[in-house]
Amino acid sequence: MLSYQHAFHAGNLADVQKHxxxxxxxxxxxxxxxxxxxxETHAGRGLYRLSAPEAEKTGEAAKGILAHADWFPAAHPYAQRLAETRAMLGDDAYPGSPLIAAMTLRDIDRLHLAELHPQEHAGLVQAMQGWEADIRKQDGFEMALSLCPPTPRRGLLLCDPSFEVKEDYDRIPKVFAALARKWNVGILALWYPILRGGPHGPMVAALKAQHADILVHEVRFPPARDGHRMEGSGMIFVNPPFGLADEAARLSALYKGLR
Structure with a gap:
């Protein structure tokens, strides 16, 4: 059940929202x-090449960040991380969320990453060379539950599974409930795909029911190719930081222009 590799999808419209x-x-x-x-519970390989055969095969980056970089002014944190990555690693380099985090965090901060897929884990270790990070070849939910509440207590957790394991839809609300009990000041973030048929619906409803302070942001976009089931993507933040709702609303307006 560990077949998913994000290199085929890096820089797509779902990544743009999430990152x-x-x-x-x-x-x-x-x-x-x-x-x-x-x-981060499902870190992936951390760094992607948008000129790689995987990216060119799907063309998702070409319809994503490569087409819509102008959505983000130079001072936007996402635009800054993109520019820094390209300056360090070349114009075709695209940062995954672990690298975005590493470039943002300071010496006083702590970075914990889990990735279970053998190839993705090896790529992650290579991508994070030179950055101070705790990298584990471990089930990400288990890592999160074992570390929370982390030290320092202030911070953010990103859960970004591929959902190739369908049980994740049922597991995530239970894990988030446990994390919120253990780490009530933490920001808990979840990315999920919006697939034809809406399998995310019960999961989102459960998360809304169990967390009082929650931001749910969903965007829709055309399928990447004929027969592709993904029609959009969502982000959930438990204990969202002040002002994030305004940034989410700005993104919503941009995605509506795609239709």
């Missing part, structure tokens, strides 16, 4: 002179 909101939230957290913990 724009993540970069904004991390930038917000690091404005204060207080340390931050960042945890």
């Amino acid at each position: 724009a909101l993540l970069a904004w939230a991390l930038d917000y957290l690091t404005r204060k002179d207080k340390p931050v913990s960042y945890l």
Whole structure:
């Protein structure tokens, strides 16, 4: 059940939503002179090449960040991370969320990453060379539950599964409930695909029911190709940082222009 590799999808319209909101939230957290913990349950390989055969085969990046980089002014945290990645690693380099986090965090902050897929884990270790990170070849939910509440207590967790394991739809509300009990000050973020048939619906409803302070942001976009089931993507933030709802609304307006 570990077949998913994000290289085929890096930089697509779902990544644009996820990484724009993540970069904004991390930038917000690091404005204060207080340390931050960042945890990621499904880290992937951390760095992608948009000229790679996988990316060119699907063409998703060409319809994503390569077509819509102008959505983000130079001062936007996402645009800054993209520019920094290209300056360091070449014009075709695209940062995954672990690299976006590493470039945003400071020496006082802590970075914890889990990735179970053998090839993705090896790629992650290579991509994160030179960055201070706790990288684990471990089930990400188990890592999160074992570390929470982390030190420092202030921070953000990103859960970004591929959902190739269908049980994740049922598992995530239970894991988030446990994490919220253990780490009531933490920002818990979840990305999910919006697929034809709406399998995400019960999961989202359960999360809304169990968390009082929650931001749900969904965007729709044309399928990447004929027969592709993904019609959009969603982000959920439990304990969302102040101002994130405004950034989400700005993104919503941009995605509506795609139709």
